[in-house]
Structure formats: structure tokens, C-alpha cells
Amino acid sequence: MKTNNLVACPECDALQREVPLVAGGVAACFRCGAELFRFKPDTLDRTLSWIISATVVFVAANSFPLLELEAQGIRTSTTLMGTVVSLQETGWPTLALLVLLSVIVIPFLQLAVSLALLVPLKLGFVPRGLRLLVRTLDAIWPWGMVEVFLLGALVSLVRLTQIASVEIGWALYFVGGYIVMIAAAVAAFDSRAIWRRIEELRR
Amino acid sequence: MTPTAVREGLLLCECCYQLNRRTAGVERPACARCGMGLHPRYPGSIARTWAFWLAAVILYVPANLMPVIESSTPFDTRTDTILSGVIHLWTTGSMFLAAIVFTASIVIPAAKLGSLALLLVQAQRRSTWRPDQRAKLYRATHYIGRWSMVDIYVGAVLVAMVQLKAFASIVPGPGALYFAGVVILTMMASMSFDPRLTWDAVDAP
Numbered sequence: 001m002k003t004n005n006l007v008a009c010p011e012c013d014a015l016q017r018e019v020p021l022v023a024g025g026v027a028a029c030f031r032c033g034a035e036l037f038r039f040k041p042d043t044l045d046r047t048l049s050w051i052i053s054a055t056v057v058f059v060a061a062n063s064f065p066l067l068e069l070e071a072q073g074i075r076t077s078t079t080l081m082g083t084v085v086s087l088q089e090t091g092w093p094t095l096a097l098l099v100l101l102s103v104i105v106i107p108f109l110q111l112a113v114s115l116a117l118l119v120p121l122k123l124g125f126v127p128r129g130l131r132l133l134v135r136t137l138d139a140i141w142p143w144g145m146v147e148v149f150l151l152g153a154l155v156s157l158v159r160l161t162q163i164a165s166v167e168i169g170w171a172l173y174f175v176g177g178y179i180v181m182i183a184a185a186v187a188a189f190d191s192r193a194i195w196r197r198i199e200e201l202r203r
Numbered sequence: 204m205t206p207t208a209v210r211e212g213l214l215l216c217e218c219c220y221q222l223n224r225r226t227a228g229v230e231r232p233a234c235a236r237c238g239m240g241l242h243p244r245y246p247g248s249i250a251r252t253w254a255f256w257l258a259a260v261i262l263y264v265p266a267n268l269m270p271v272i273e274s275s276t277p278f279d280t281r282t283d284t285i286l287s288g289v290i291h292l293w294t295t296g297s298m299f300l301a302a303i304v305f306t307a308s309i310v311i312p313a314a315k316l317g318s319l320a321l322l323l324v325q326a327q328r329r330s331t332w333r334p335d336q337r338a339k340l341y342r343a344t345h346y347i348g349r350w351s352m353v354d355i356y357v358g359a360v361l362v363a364m365v366q367l368k369a370f371a372s373i374v375p376g377p378g379a380l381y382f383a384g385v386v387i388l389t390m391m392a393s394m395s396f397d398p399r400l401t402w403d404a405v406d407a408p
Contacts, residue, residue, distance in 0.1 A: 008208035008215040008222055011338060012402040015206040015213070031205060032338040032402065067360065072370050078363035083356075086363040090374045098383055099359050102352070131238040138218045138239075142390065145352055151307075152356025155300055159357075160364060162297070163371075191219065195236065 009034055040190040044197060048118045050185035055111045057177045062104065065169035066153060069160060079171060080104055099149075106144040107178075113137045114185070121194065126201050147179045207406055214241040248397040249327060255392035256319050262384040263312065270376030272358055277370070284378060285309060285354065307353045308382070315351075315389050318344045322396060329404035341398045348393055351386045355379060 005018050009029035016030055021039040028035055040046075061080065068077040078086070080103060087096035113136050120127035127133060153172060160166045208215050212225045216234035223235055232241040245251075270282035283291060285308050292301035318340050325337065358375050365373040 006213075006222060007220075008213065010215060010217070010220060011341070011398040012334075013207040013209055013215070013399045013406075014402070015208050015211055032335060034338070034342070067364055069364050071367060074367050074370065076364055076366065078360065083359040083363040086366060087359055087375065090362055090366075092375050092380070094380055095355065095359070095375060095383065098355070103356075134237045135218055135239055142349070142394065145349055145356075148350055148352045149356045151303070151350070152353045153360050155303060155353065156357045156360040156364070158297065158300055159292075159361065162295075195219065195221075 007036055009036060037190070037192060040188055040193065043188055043190040043193045044118065044122055046188035047114075047185050048122055050181050050188060051111060051114045051118060054178050054181035054185060055115065057174050057181060058107060058111060061171050061174035061178055064171040064174065066171045066175070067157060067160070067169055068167040069164050071164035077169065079169075080175075102143055102145040103149045106140050107146050109140055110137065110144050110182075113140075118194075121197055121201070124201065126198055130198070146175060146182075150175050150179060205406060207402075209243045210406070214243060216241060217245070244399055244403075245395060245397040248395055248400060249323060251395040252319065252323055252392050255388050255395060256316065256323070259312075259385050259388035259392060260316060262381045262388065263316070266378055266381035266385050269378035269381065271354065271378040271382060272361070272373060273376050274361075274365070274373045275371065282376060285382065304354060304357070307350050311347055311351045312385055312389060315344050315348050315393070319389070319392055319396065322401065326396075326400040326404070331404050334401050334405050337401045338398060341393075341396070341401065345393045348386070348390050351389070352383070355383050355386070 006015055007018050008015050009032060011034040012029060012032040014029055014031040016036075019027055021027060021037070023039055023041075025039045026035060027037050063079075065077040065079055066082075068075065084096045084100045084104070087093075087099060113133055116127055117130070117133045117137070150172075153175070157166060157168065157172075208222065214223045214225050214232060215221075216223060216237060216239055218239040219234060219237040221234055221236040223232065223241055225232065233239065234241055267285055270284055272288065273280065273282045275281070281291075285304075289301050289305045289309065292298075292304060322337060322341055322344075325332065358373075358379055361373045362375060365371055
């Protein structure tokens with residue numbers, strides 16, 4: 001049995017023939033309905049553009065205040081890193097580490113590994129340590145939680161407006177922009193086309 | 204009978220989805236393309252998922268009974284558990300916020316523990332009951348679980364913003380740590396569960 005035009009469903013193991021997709025098409029598993037793949041044109045260019053934009057915006061998101069508050073003549077503000085620091089200072093280093101990893105370190109790592117993978121492929125060579133890059137990306141991806149953080153920041157914003165006057169900082173908008181761009185990058189990324197590109201370059 | 208990768212002697216890579224041919228005599232097969240270890244099913248999936256599940260259930264108790272946040276003003280100090288926080292939000296007029304926090308912090312973790320238990324028991328009993336519905340349940344469980352972390356981030360932002368010296372301050376309570384543990388453990392549980400086990404009983408009852 002030849003395997004090159006077969007796909008197995010990662011959710012139910014059903015073996016099926018790969019079908020060519022029309023523009024906008026989605027291939028779903030015939031048995032369990034899991035999405036197998038989707039029509040994604042110019043995947044390398046589109047994914048890379050979104051990752052580069054997301055990187056710029058995420059640096060900005062880390063450089064400006066998220067929220068500013070004034071009450072009883074005292075002004076306070078915080079940045080992404082500020083939330084980590086205050087958890088540390090109030091005596092909760094484990095929570096500080098959790099926020100640091102899930103909202104700052106892992107998202108930056110996702111961007112860095114994606115760039116290390118995609119930039120060489122765009123320039124026409126296979127990056128060194130390809131396998132390590134691919135497997136690292138696969139392992140860390142679920143643990144970046146910036147979108148969950150944004151919901152949390154919005155909930156706390158509404159709660160704070162009840163007790164003081166609060167201003168939204170630039171970083172909150174940048175965090176929103178980053179989430180949209182990362183979602184666009186994921187939507188543009190077609191791992192099968194990327195592997196085809198790698199195989200072409202190796203020939 | 205549905206042809207499956209396992210039945211045809213093929214192994215699907217869990218990382219890059221390459222189909223690899225199973226070769227006899229290889230002790231630890233690895234994906235030809237990305238080098239990830241290959242398994243017909245996640246190794247020890249049911250035992251590992253139960254282990255994370257049980258650890259999450261144990262932490263679930265202090266996560267819900269202990270205070271997650273302490274807020275103090277010159278006049279009084281409030282300590283809130285997850286549930287009392289939701290009730291406080293509701294009674295002070297923030298019904299919408301109360302609904303968000305209630306869903307993310309109470310409904311989702313409980314639903315996730317319940318649905319994982321259902322998926323596990325049925326996989327162990329090799330049940331052929333409604334595999335398509337169980338597949339949907341797995342997908343929902345897998346994708347929604349991360350949103351439970353929202354309360355931790357609400358706390359993190361409040362703690363950072365409300366350190367107004369004598370006027371007011373907010374600090375986390377010990378329940379927050381256990382609650383974060385519950386979220387992480389349930390995420391690990393759903394990652395350890397191999398959804399293909401649901402269909403194996405259908406393929407070979």
C-alpha cells in the first residue's frame with residue numbers, strides 16, 4: 001500500500017485518500033468529522049507576514065502600560081511585566097512564574113521559533129535543527145494564553161471602573177492586535193505545504 | 204469495516220502527521236520526517252489521563268474552599284472564594300461579569316472533569332455508544348479548558364493595579380494557587396487522552 005496520497009485522521013485513525021481542495025475548501029474526516037486540512041494559499045508568505053507583524057505588536061504590548069488608575073490622588077499603572085512583579089512582591093512567586101511563562105515567555109518563544117523556522121524556508125534553505133524547532137513549537141503552543149489574559153484584563157478593567165477612574169493603556173490595544181495577528185498566522189499556516197517546501201529545498 | 208492506520212500497519216506522527224510504515228524489529232520507532240517518537244496510541248493514555256484527572260479532583264477541593272483573593276480598605280477586609288466572588292459580583296450589579304467568571308471558573312472545570320471521566324470510563328469499557336457524540340465532547344473539552352485560567356489573570360491585574368498604600372490593596376489568597384493547579388492538570392489530562400480510543404471499540408468490538 002502506497003502512503004503518499006493517504007491521510008490518517010489524528011482523532012479517530014480512519015485512513016482516507018487525500019482530496020484536492022477548491023478555494024476555501026475544508027477536508028473533514030469522513031468518520032468523525034475532525035478537520036483534516038483546509039485550503040490555504042501562499043501559506044509561507046502569509047504566515048511569515050503575520051508572524052512578523054505579531055512580533056512587532058507583541059514587543060509594543062510589553063512596552064506600554066495596560067491600565068492606569070487614579071483614586072484618592074494616587075496614580076497607579078501596570079504593564080504585562082508589572083503584573084508578574086506585583087505577584088512576586090505580594091509573596092506569590094509561583095503565580096508570578098505562571099503568568100510570566102504563559103503570557104510573556106511562551107508567546108515570545110512561539111514567535112522566535114516560528115521565525116527561526118519560516119525565515120530560512122523563505123530565503124531558500126532548510127534551518128539547522130529543523131526537527132527540534134518543529135517539535136518545540138508543537139510542545140509549547142497550547143501553553144501560550146495571551147487571549148485568556150486579555151479577557152481577564154477586561155474583566156478586571158470593568159471591576160476597577162466601579163471603584164476608581166481607569167484609563168485603558170496602549171498595551172491593551174496591542175495585546176488585542178497581537179491576538180488577531182496570531183490567529184491570522186495560525187489560519188494561514190498549512191503544515192503540509194511547509195513540509196512540501198522543505199522536501200523541495202532538500203532535493 | 205473502516206480502514207485505519209493501525210490496521211494497515213501505519214503509524215501517524217502526533218507532531219507532524221506524517222504516516223510512517225511500521226517496521227518489524229524496531230524497538231523505538233521515530234517519525235522519518237520530524238523525529239518524534241511514534242506510537243499506535245498515546246502510551247499509557249488511560250492511566251496517565253486518570254492520574255492527571257485525580258490530581259485535579261484533589262486540588263479542586265481547596266481551590267473552591269480557600270480564598271482566592273483578599274481585598275482590604277481602611278474600613279474592612281474581604282476575603283473571597285471563587286463562589287463568593289461570583290455572588291458578590293452578582294449582588295453588586297455586575298451580572299455580566301458574574302456570568303463570565305461563573306462560566307470560566309466553575310462551570311468549565313466541573314464540566315471538563317465530568318466529561319473526561321465519561322470519556323475515560325467509556326474507553327475502558329470499550330463502549331460503542333455514540334462515538335460521534337463522544338468525539339464532539341472530546342473536542343469541546345480540549346479547546347475550552349484553557350479559558351478557566353481567566354480568573355487567575357483577573358487576580359493578577361487587580362493585584363498589580365490596587366496597591367494604593369493605606370487606601371486599598373488586593374492580594375491573592377491560597378485558593379488561587381490550587382485553582383491554577385486544577386486548570387493546568389485538566390489541560391494535561393485532556394492532552395493525555397487519545398481520542399482514537401473512542402473509535403477503537405467501534406473498529407474491534
